[in-house]
Amino acid sequence: MRLGLAARFGAVIALTGVLAAGLTGYYGYSASRQMLLDAAEERLLTATRVLARQLTLELGNVARDVLLFAEHPVAAQLLLRSDPQLQERTARNTAILFERMLLTHPQYFQMRLIDTDSYGQEVVRVDRQRDGVRRVPEAELQEKGHTPYVYETIRLPRGSVYVSRASINHEVGAHMGSEKPVLQMAAPVLDAQQQVRGVIVVNVDLEGLFQQLAADLPAGLQLYLMNGEGDYLIHPDKAKAFAFDRGQQARVPEDFPAASALLAEPPQRKAELVTHVGGRSGRVAAFVRQPRGDLAIEDDFIVGLAQPMDQVLAEGERLGRVNVRIVLGFSALALLLAVLLARALSRPIGQIVRSVRGFSAQAPLVNELPSTRNDELGVLARSVHDMQRQIHQQFETLQLKQAEMDRLASHDSLTGLLNRRAFLDRLEHALAQARRSQGRLALLYIDLDHFKPINDRFGHAAGDALLQGLALRLQHLVRESDTVARLGGDEFVLLIEQGAADDGALHGVAQKVLAALSEPVPFQGQQLVCGGSIGIARFPHDGPTASELLAAADQAMYQAKTEGRHQARFARS
């Protein structure tokens, strides 16, 4: 099926509309999706920074608690062991303070005072136990001189705080902290001579601390904590946390390859990273490493937050659905407009096409074109109508000219009678009919008498007027069935088809003709008079063909001339 111009135009409009709506929707969706992704990354990085900062602040709080005890004179006094009674009372009071501390800080597993002079012997120790916070009996106190938190801390100057590597606590008798991720924070206790006498140690519950820090995070975020080597300390999948403690490996670059760059950064400096993994079904993650600050930290901490990509893009998907609805709406509108436009165009175009197709120069001109429109189609319609009108006029002129030419081809221009050629056609036709019907006919060959002197005396115009006057007279004289023609010069011929059988009647006609020719014709106040001689030939009597009949009639006319003019003679066969 071939589509019309209006339909094709409509289809182009519809296609353009649908395409424009689709592209706008697609690019709008892509741009807003990227903006959402950027905003989500920014939010995630900000939340991670806040979390890392909170961790630093929290470690600072613990450090202040540790220092509070390390700097307290009671600690140094207790370690001097001067008076056993005072010693016991001071130890009890210290234990009470430790207990208060554990009760108000749920993230502390243990607090203890260690005597570095006696191989790191614990002097006072309070543990979080199943049934509450308890002072550990003297008999259960242990030597801790071999532990890093003791031998590393005693090297520190006054006022410094040691922070251990995060580890799983395998110490014997650690109670609630046993086999849990812990962080030991310790400060040296110095005497008046600035000699290190002991160490105050707090065991921090790493998971508890983090749960507390992450409590305010939005739902759906995954929390990660790594050490400086990238080993997971906290991971949503518990099997990956402290894998190194079980002789395995679970490091952040395995899940987030871009994190290698962060691990390669020099320590002690702040470092950040945002990365995605796994495409649309993966995750966006942000990692922040906080500077160590004043603390003597054994290892760095890297804090990470991740969000599933589908959560990040959920807003974008909603936007996408809205976009799809908008695109569909606009496409439907474009289609509707295209149909309306196509119809508005196809009607006038159809009218013009029908008018052009149905136009005929012969048929009367009917204006059914949309000529009243003010647009280009109106201009086209008016132009078509003008063209049709001109064609009509030219056709009429042509017809008139054709009729005139037809008339000139068969008639004598001076008298209006049939000319020789047309007369011969008529004669042939009449002869054929007469032959078929065994009919008869007769020719009266007429030549004017003394016509030349008229020309000579009164001028050519007078001769013309005489010829015209006599021709008119001959036309009126004969019957309707007869034919009068001018053969040329002053020669006329009369064909009689009815009543030609009777020589008497023919003779009568010839006499009437002679009488009519001898009547004067007025011209410019003159009376022009001539007359005529007639030769009569009959079919089939005087000849079977036109030429023979004409020759016979001419011959008879010539005889009439020679015998005195103004008379008629029958041909002699």
Ligand SMILES: Nc1nc2c(ncn2[C@@H]2O[C@H](COP(=O)(O)OP(=O)(O)OP(=O)(O)O)[C@@H](O)[C@H]2O)c(=O)[nH]1
């Ligand atoms: N005015 C005019 N004269 C014509 C026309 N055609 C022929 N003639 C003239 O008609 C004359 C005819 O010649 P003729 O028949 O010999 O002259 P005529 O005087 O009639 O001679 P007769 O027939 O012997 O009586 C010529 O002088 C032609 O010039 C015409 O159309 N108009």
